[in-house]
Amino acid sequence: MGRQLLILLGGDPNQTESSKLLLDDGDLRTLYESLVLTRVVDQACTDLQQSGELGFYISAMPAAASSAGAAIALEDGDWLFPSYRDLGAYLARGGQLEDLLAQVWGVEGDLVRGRQLPGQGGLPDGRFVPPSGTVGASISQAAGVAHGMQLRQAPNVAMAIFGRGAMDQGSFLTGLATSVRHQAPAIFLCRTRGTERPTALQRAAGLGLETALVDGSDCLAVAQTVATARRRALAGEGPVFIEAVLEPESAERDPARRFRGFVEHRGLWDAQREEDFNRRSESRVLDAIETVRGRPPLSSATMLEDVWAQSPWMLQEQSTRLRGGADD
Amino acid sequence: MTELTMAEALNRTLREEMAADDRVLLLGEEIADLGGIFGVTAGLAEEFGTDRVVDLAISEGGAIGTAAGLAMYGMRPVVEIQFADFIWAGAEQLFNEVARMRYRSGGMYSCPMVVRVPYGVGGGLTQSQSPEAHFAHVPGLIVAAPADATDAAGLMRAAIRSDDPVIFLEPKRSYRQPAPVEDDAVVSLGIARLRREGADLTLVTYGSTVPQAMAAAELSAEKGIQVDVLDLRTLAPFDIGALLGSIAKTGRAVVVSEAPRCGGFASEIGATLAEKAIMHLEAPVERVTGYDAPVAPAHENDYLPDAAAIATAIERVANF
Numbered sequence: 260m261g262r263q264l265l266i267l268l269g270g271d272p273n274q275t276e277s278s279k280l281l282l283d284d285g286d287l288r289t290l291y292e293s294l295v296l297t298r299v300v301d302q303a304c305t306d307l308q309q310s311g312e313l314g315f316y317i318s319a320m321p322a323a324a325s326s327a328g329a330a331i332a333l334e335d336g337d338w339l340f341p342s343y344r345d346l347g348a349y350l351a352r353g354g355q356l357e358d359l360l361a362q363v364w365g366v367e368g369d370l371v372r373g374r375q376l377p378g379q380g381g382l383p384d385g386r387f388v389p390p391s392g393t394v395g396a397s398i399s400q401a402a403g404v405a406h407g408m409q410l411r412q413a414p415n416v417a418m419a420i421f422g423r424g425a426m427d428q429g430s431f432l433t434g435l436a437t438s439v440r441h442q443a444p445a446i447f448l449c450r451t452r453g454t455e456r457p458t459a460l461q462r463a464a465g466l467g468l469e470t471a472l473v474d475g476s477d478c479l480a481v482a483q484t485v486a487t488a489r490r491r492a493l494a495g496e497g498p499v500f501i502e503a504v505l506e507p508e509s510a511e512r513d514p515a516r517r518f519r520g521f522v523e524h525r526g527l528w529d530a531q532r533e534e535d536f537n538r539r540s541e542s543r544v545l546d547a548i549e550t551v552r553g554r555p556p557l558s559s560a561t562m563l564e565d566v567w568a569q570s571p572w573m574l575q576e577q578s579t580r581l582r583g584g585a586d587d
Numbered sequence: 588m589t590e591l592t593m594a595e596a597l598n599r600t601l602r603e604e605m606a607a608d609d610r611v612l613l614l615g616e617e618i619a620d621l622g623g624i625f626g627v628t629a630g631l632a633e634e635f636g637t638d639r640v641v642d643l644a645i646s647e648g649g650a651i652g653t654a655a656g657l658a659m660y661g662m663r664p665v666v667e668i669q670f671a672d673f674i675w676a677g678a679e680q681l682f683n684e685v686a687r688m689r690y691r692s693g694g695m696y697s698c699p700m701v702v703r704v705p706y707g708v709g710g711g712l713t714q715s716q717s718p719e720a721h722f723a724h725v726p727g728l729i730v731a732a733p734a735d736a737t738d739a740a741g742l743m744r745a746a747i748r749s750d751d752p753v754i755f756l757e758p759k760r761s762y763r764q765p766a767p768v769e770d771d772a773v774v775s776l777g778i779a780r781l782r783r784e785g786a787d788l789t790l791v792t793y794g795s796t797v798p799q800a801m802a803a804a805e806l807s808a809e810k811g812i813q814v815d816v817l818d819l820r821t822l823a824p825f826d827i828g829a830l831l832g833s834i835a836k837t838g839r840a841v842v843v844s845e846a847p848r849c850g851g852f853a854s855e856i857g858a859t860l861a862e863k864a865i866m867h868l869e870a871p872v873e874r875v876t877g878y879d880a881p882v883a884p885a886h887e888n889d890y891l892p893d894a895a896a897i898a899t900a901i902e903r904v905a906n907f
Contacts, residue, residue: 305900316645338660368695371692371693375691381692381693388692389692391684392683393679393683393684396680399648399649400656400684401658402653402656403657403658404656405657406657407656407661407662408660410638410639417656427667428735429646429676430649430680431644431654432649434652437653440644466701566689566690566726566727567727567751572824573824585716
């Protein structure tokens with residue numbers, strides 16, 4: 260694929276257009292809207308964390324462009340193991356605003372039932388596996404899912420997104436090496452600063468993966484690269500490792516800004532839409548926050564559920580204790 | 588009914604489950620070409636191909652992490668760890684990921700898989716651990732510990748069909764011991780087996796120390812002490828009904844395990860009896876265990892609780 264840094268946004272939109280886009284207009288518009296919505300939700304949650312209403316919240320920035328960009332290039336049936344800043348991917352993969360905020364507030368409607376830190380929710384069917392609290396753990400799991408897809412001959416890929424901190428974990432080595440050994444349809448996206456030595460790309464290339472380097476704040480370059488990797492993996496050509504470089508200045512709070520000129524140039528967006536969508540997003544987010552604020556907290560009885568498929572006797576006893584009764 | 592060694596019984600059960608369910612696949616180090624370090628997977632790669640009998644690199648974390656992904660995707664992986672002592676390299680995946688996947692995802696994802704773990708004294712300083720208490724301490728894992736070919740076959744079938752991750756502890760000194768194996772027998776997880784009946788004392792054990800416990804029961808019988816030998820077979824969750832039922836009858840208990848004493852699973856049984864059966868107890872519960880020391884290859888026989896030591900404890904508790 261390429262060891263030259265791929266940048267599609269920021270130059271002449273005509274030139275960008277000439278690159279063979281693998282995303283259709285619907286995807287491009289969804290990507291733009293996901294980025295705007297991500298910015299609005301993230302800003303609201305960050306503000307509420309600073310004001311003290313939310314005890315904990317990890318900002319989705321500066322990962323949002325690479326997050327939504329990667330997710331939009333996936334198809335139904337593809338699996339995503341996200342990192343802990345992947346709000347953009349959550350929305351781009353069809354996550355609902357109220358579900359997301361119910362998880363952040365830890366109230367009824369939280370799909371992961373209060374088990375994850377705020378912002379670390381999940382979606383079923385591989386759309387968004389709730390991120391692990393341990394760095395890099397999902398890399399070998401993604402290799403396992405990809406192997407399963409091979410065995411089932413499913414036309415799908417498994418993708419893991421992680422940060423540079425995961426590169427020294429054992430799961431990085433085994434996940435990448437296992438997927439190479441099976442030529443499994445896996446895509447690994449690592450966010451870096453571009454200054455690590457050895458670089459992420461050097462490590463992955465050394466393990467035999469096809470590699471690509473992209474500007475991680477260029478959502479289109481990320482989407483295009485993931486879509487290319489996806490085609491390659493499905494053609495049986497093996498896993499792909501993508502290094503998405505996040506420059507320090509890319510920590511800006513508007514991941515959509517760079518993309519707007521492109522979608523406008525393609526006639527998918529204009530000033531009026533921008534104004535309408537911004538206003539609607541802000542009111543949707545405020546409404547959803549009001550909704551989840553009004554919801555009851557999660558019942559403490561759920562604390563002992565989903566540990567095993569069926570509750571064994573110890574948990575049945577302990578659930579009596581939890582309700583204030585005697586243990587036995 | 589066929590007489591098979593435990594290794595043969597496991598091999599046959601894996602073969603039958605793989606034939607019946609194409610979601611079942613095996614992962615491990617040298618399990619295809621070599622047939623696994625104890626020969627449990629011998630011949631299966633020839634029969635099912637290396638897509639389903641997968642040799643992995645030497646990385647327990649990689650094996651368990653890969654299996655976790657396969658399980659989440661709907662497959663039923665069975666992972667072979669060569670020796671229990673090696674599993675700690677995979678503990679992060681096992682404890683933080685596999686065991687909690689159902690919980691952390693609110694039930695959206697789960698990791699139904701079997702991790703086969705040869706365990707117990709025999710082999711060396713890093714080939715002799717009995718780590719069952721560590722696993723039984725982790726919510727979300729099921730811990731099975733069969734003692735012989737009969738139960739290994741039946742429990743393996745249940746473990747593969749379980750919707751939860753199962754740590755399957757295989758007592759490696761029993762791999763070559765024969766026992767009758769019934770076709771298609773399933774031993775439900777969580778159900779103990781009363782291997783011998785007696786009214787005077789309950790001898791509780793599981794897995795690798797069942798043979799010594801049976802021999803000790805025989806020695807005690809010669810001295811007129813008749814014991815129930817309760818083989819737990821599953822440690823998490825263990826069969827509380829069978830345990831309390833036997834104690835209600837005998838009022839006395841000795842618990843046998845070859846793991847180190849401090850914080851061991853024998854202690855969990857002792858504590859449970861103190862909490863739930865104190866009104867039945869006529870004597871202190873005694874543990875016969877390994878030592879709070881590693882297992883030195885030069886001293887394996889000294890380390891293991893033997894029938895004489897168990898019989899001495901039985902006599903002490905019976906005559907208290």
